[in-house]
Amino acid sequence: MRRVLITGGAGFVGRHFVRHFLQAGDEVHVVDPIAPATGGVDPALGWPLFDPREYSGFHFYKEDCRQFFRRSTHESFDLVLHLAAMVGGRLMIEHNPLAIADDLSIDAEYWQWAAAARPTKTICFSSSAAYPVSLQRQEGYVLLSEEMINFGDDIGMPDMSYGWAKLTCEYLARLAHERHGLASVCYRPFSGYGADQDDTYPFPSICKRALAGSANEPLVVWGSGRQMRDFIHIDDCVHGVVHTMDAIDDGGAINLSTGRLTSFLDFARVAVGACGYDTEVQGRDDRPVGVFARGGDTTLQEQLGFRATISLEEGIASAIAYYRDRVGDR
Ligand SMILES: Cc1cn([C@H]2C[C@H](O)[C@@H](COP(=O)(O)OP(=O)(O)O[C@H]3O[C@H](C)C(=O)[C@H](O)[C@H]3O)O2)c(=O)[nH]c1=O
Known part of the structure; x- marks a missing residue:
C-alpha cells in the first residue's frame, strides 16, 4: 500500500486518478479547495462516477494546497x-489570464514543499499548452513531440499565462532533480475528455448541445469549426500515466495524446450522428x-509501451449514453 497525495484531486482529472489508486488499495490523500470554475466537486456532494467515501483509505482536505504545504512540511x-x-x-x-497566473505560485510552493518533504516520486501535470504556439498555426502545424521544448536551447512561446505556468513547472521539476535529487515525471495531456468533465470544456458542451438539438436546427461550434484538437479519453490518460510513470525520474516530459487531429466540425457531426439525427454544423x-x-x-x-485505445467515436457514444441516462433519471 502506497501513501499517495493528490493535489487538485477533486477536479475532473483528479477524480479518475483517485479512483485508480483507491481501487489499487492505496491510501489516498486529496487536497482541493473546490474553487469556483475549476471543475472541483466536493466529495460530500457525491462524485459523478463513484463514491470515494466508500473507501477507508480516502482522506479529503478541503483547502488550498499551498495552505496544506505550509502546515505539513514533513509529511511523507x-x-x-x-x-x-x-x-x-x-x-x-x-x-x-492573471487568475491563471496563480498556477505559478501554486507550483513554486509545491516544489519548495517537495524539497523539504521529499516525496519518493512526483507526477506533475503540465499541459500541451506548454508547446510553442508557432508550431500550431494553420500554416505549417506539426504533431508536437516532447523534444520541441528544449530548456537547454529553445522553448518557444507557450499558450498564454496557462502555458507559461505549465512550462515553468516543468523547469522547476528539472531543477528539483538537479539540485535536490527529487524524482519526477511531467505529463503533457492534449484535449483530455470524459463524460464527467465540466461544461467549460468543448467535449461535454458539444455532446450535450447535440443531445438537446434536433434535425430542424443547426448545431453550433465556436470559431470556424475547422480548428483541430487531439482528443484523448481520460481512461487512456490514467493508463498512460500508470504505464509510463516509472520510466522517467529527471522531470522530463511525456505527451498524453493519440496523434489524431479532429476538427470541431467533424466532432460535432459525430456527436449529432450518435444522437440519431443529422443536421448542419x-x-x-x-x-x-x-x-x-x-x-x-x-x-x-509507444516506446514506453503505451498507446491510447479509446477512439473519439467510442468516447462520444458512451458520453451521450451517460447523459441520456441522467436526463432520464431526473
Ligand atoms: C466550450 C466549447 C469550445 N469549443 C472549441 C473552441 C476552441 O477551439 C476549443 C477550445 O477548447 P478548450 O477549452 O479545451 O481549450 P484549448 O485551447 O484546446 O486548451 C485546452 O487544452 C489544453 C491542452 C489545456 O491544458 C487546457 O486546459 C484546455 O483548455 O473548443 C467549441 O467549439 N464549442 C464549445 O462549446
Whole structure:
C-alpha cells in the first residue's frame, strides 16, 4: 500500500486518478479547495462516477494546497500527483489570464514543499499548452513531440499565462532533480475528455448541445469549426500515466495524446450522428478558438509501451449514453 497525495484531486482529472489508486488499495490523500470554475466537486456532494467515501483509505482536505504545504512540511508520501491548478477551458484561459497566473505560485510552493518533504516520486501535470504556439498555426502545424521544448536551447512561446505556468513547472521539476535529487515525471495531456468533465470544456458542451438539438436546427461550434484538437479519453490518460510513470525520474516530459487531429466540425457531426439525427454544423465567431491545430506525437509513449485505445467515436457514444441516462433519471 502506497501513501499517495493528490493535489487538485477533486477536479475532473483528479477524480479518475483517485479512483485508480483507491481501487489499487492505496491510501489516498486529496487536497482541493473546490474553487469556483475549476471543475472541483466536493466529495460530500457525491462524485459523478463513484463514491470515494466508500473507501477507508480516502482522506479529503478541503483547502488550498499551498495552505496544506505550509502546515505539513514533513509529511511523507510515496507518490504525489500534483494536479492543483487554476484551469477551465478556453474562455478562462483568454479572459482571466492573471487568475491563471496563480498556477505559478501554486507550483513554486509545491516544489519548495517537495524539497523539504521529499516525496519518493512526483507526477506533475503540465499541459500541451506548454508547446510553442508557432508550431500550431494553420500554416505549417506539426504533431508536437516532447523534444520541441528544449530548456537547454529553445522553448518557444507557450499558450498564454496557462502555458507559461505549465512550462515553468516543468523547469522547476528539472531543477528539483538537479539540485535536490527529487524524482519526477511531467505529463503533457492534449484535449483530455470524459463524460464527467465540466461544461467549460468543448467535449461535454458539444455532446450535450447535440443531445438537446434536433434535425430542424443547426448545431453550433465556436470559431470556424475547422480548428483541430487531439482528443484523448481520460481512461487512456490514467493508463498512460500508470504505464509510463516509472520510466522517467529527471522531470522530463511525456505527451498524453493519440496523434489524431479532429476538427470541431467533424466532432460535432459525430456527436449529432450518435444522437440519431443529422443536421448542419455551424461556427460562431464571438467565442475564442485558441490555436488552429494541437496534436501530439505518440512516438515516446509507444516506446514506453503505451498507446491510447479509446477512439473519439467510442468516447462520444458512451458520453451521450451517460447523459441520456441522467436526463432520464431526473
Ligand atoms: C466550450 C466549447 C469550445 N469549443 C472549441 C473552441 C476552441 O477551439 C476549443 C477550445 O477548447 P478548450 O477549452 O479545451 O481549450 P484549448 O485551447 O484546446 O486548451 C485546452 O487544452 C489544453 C491542452 C489545456 O491544458 C487546457 O486546459 C484546455 O483548455 O473548443 C467549441 O467549439 N464549442 C464549445 O462549446
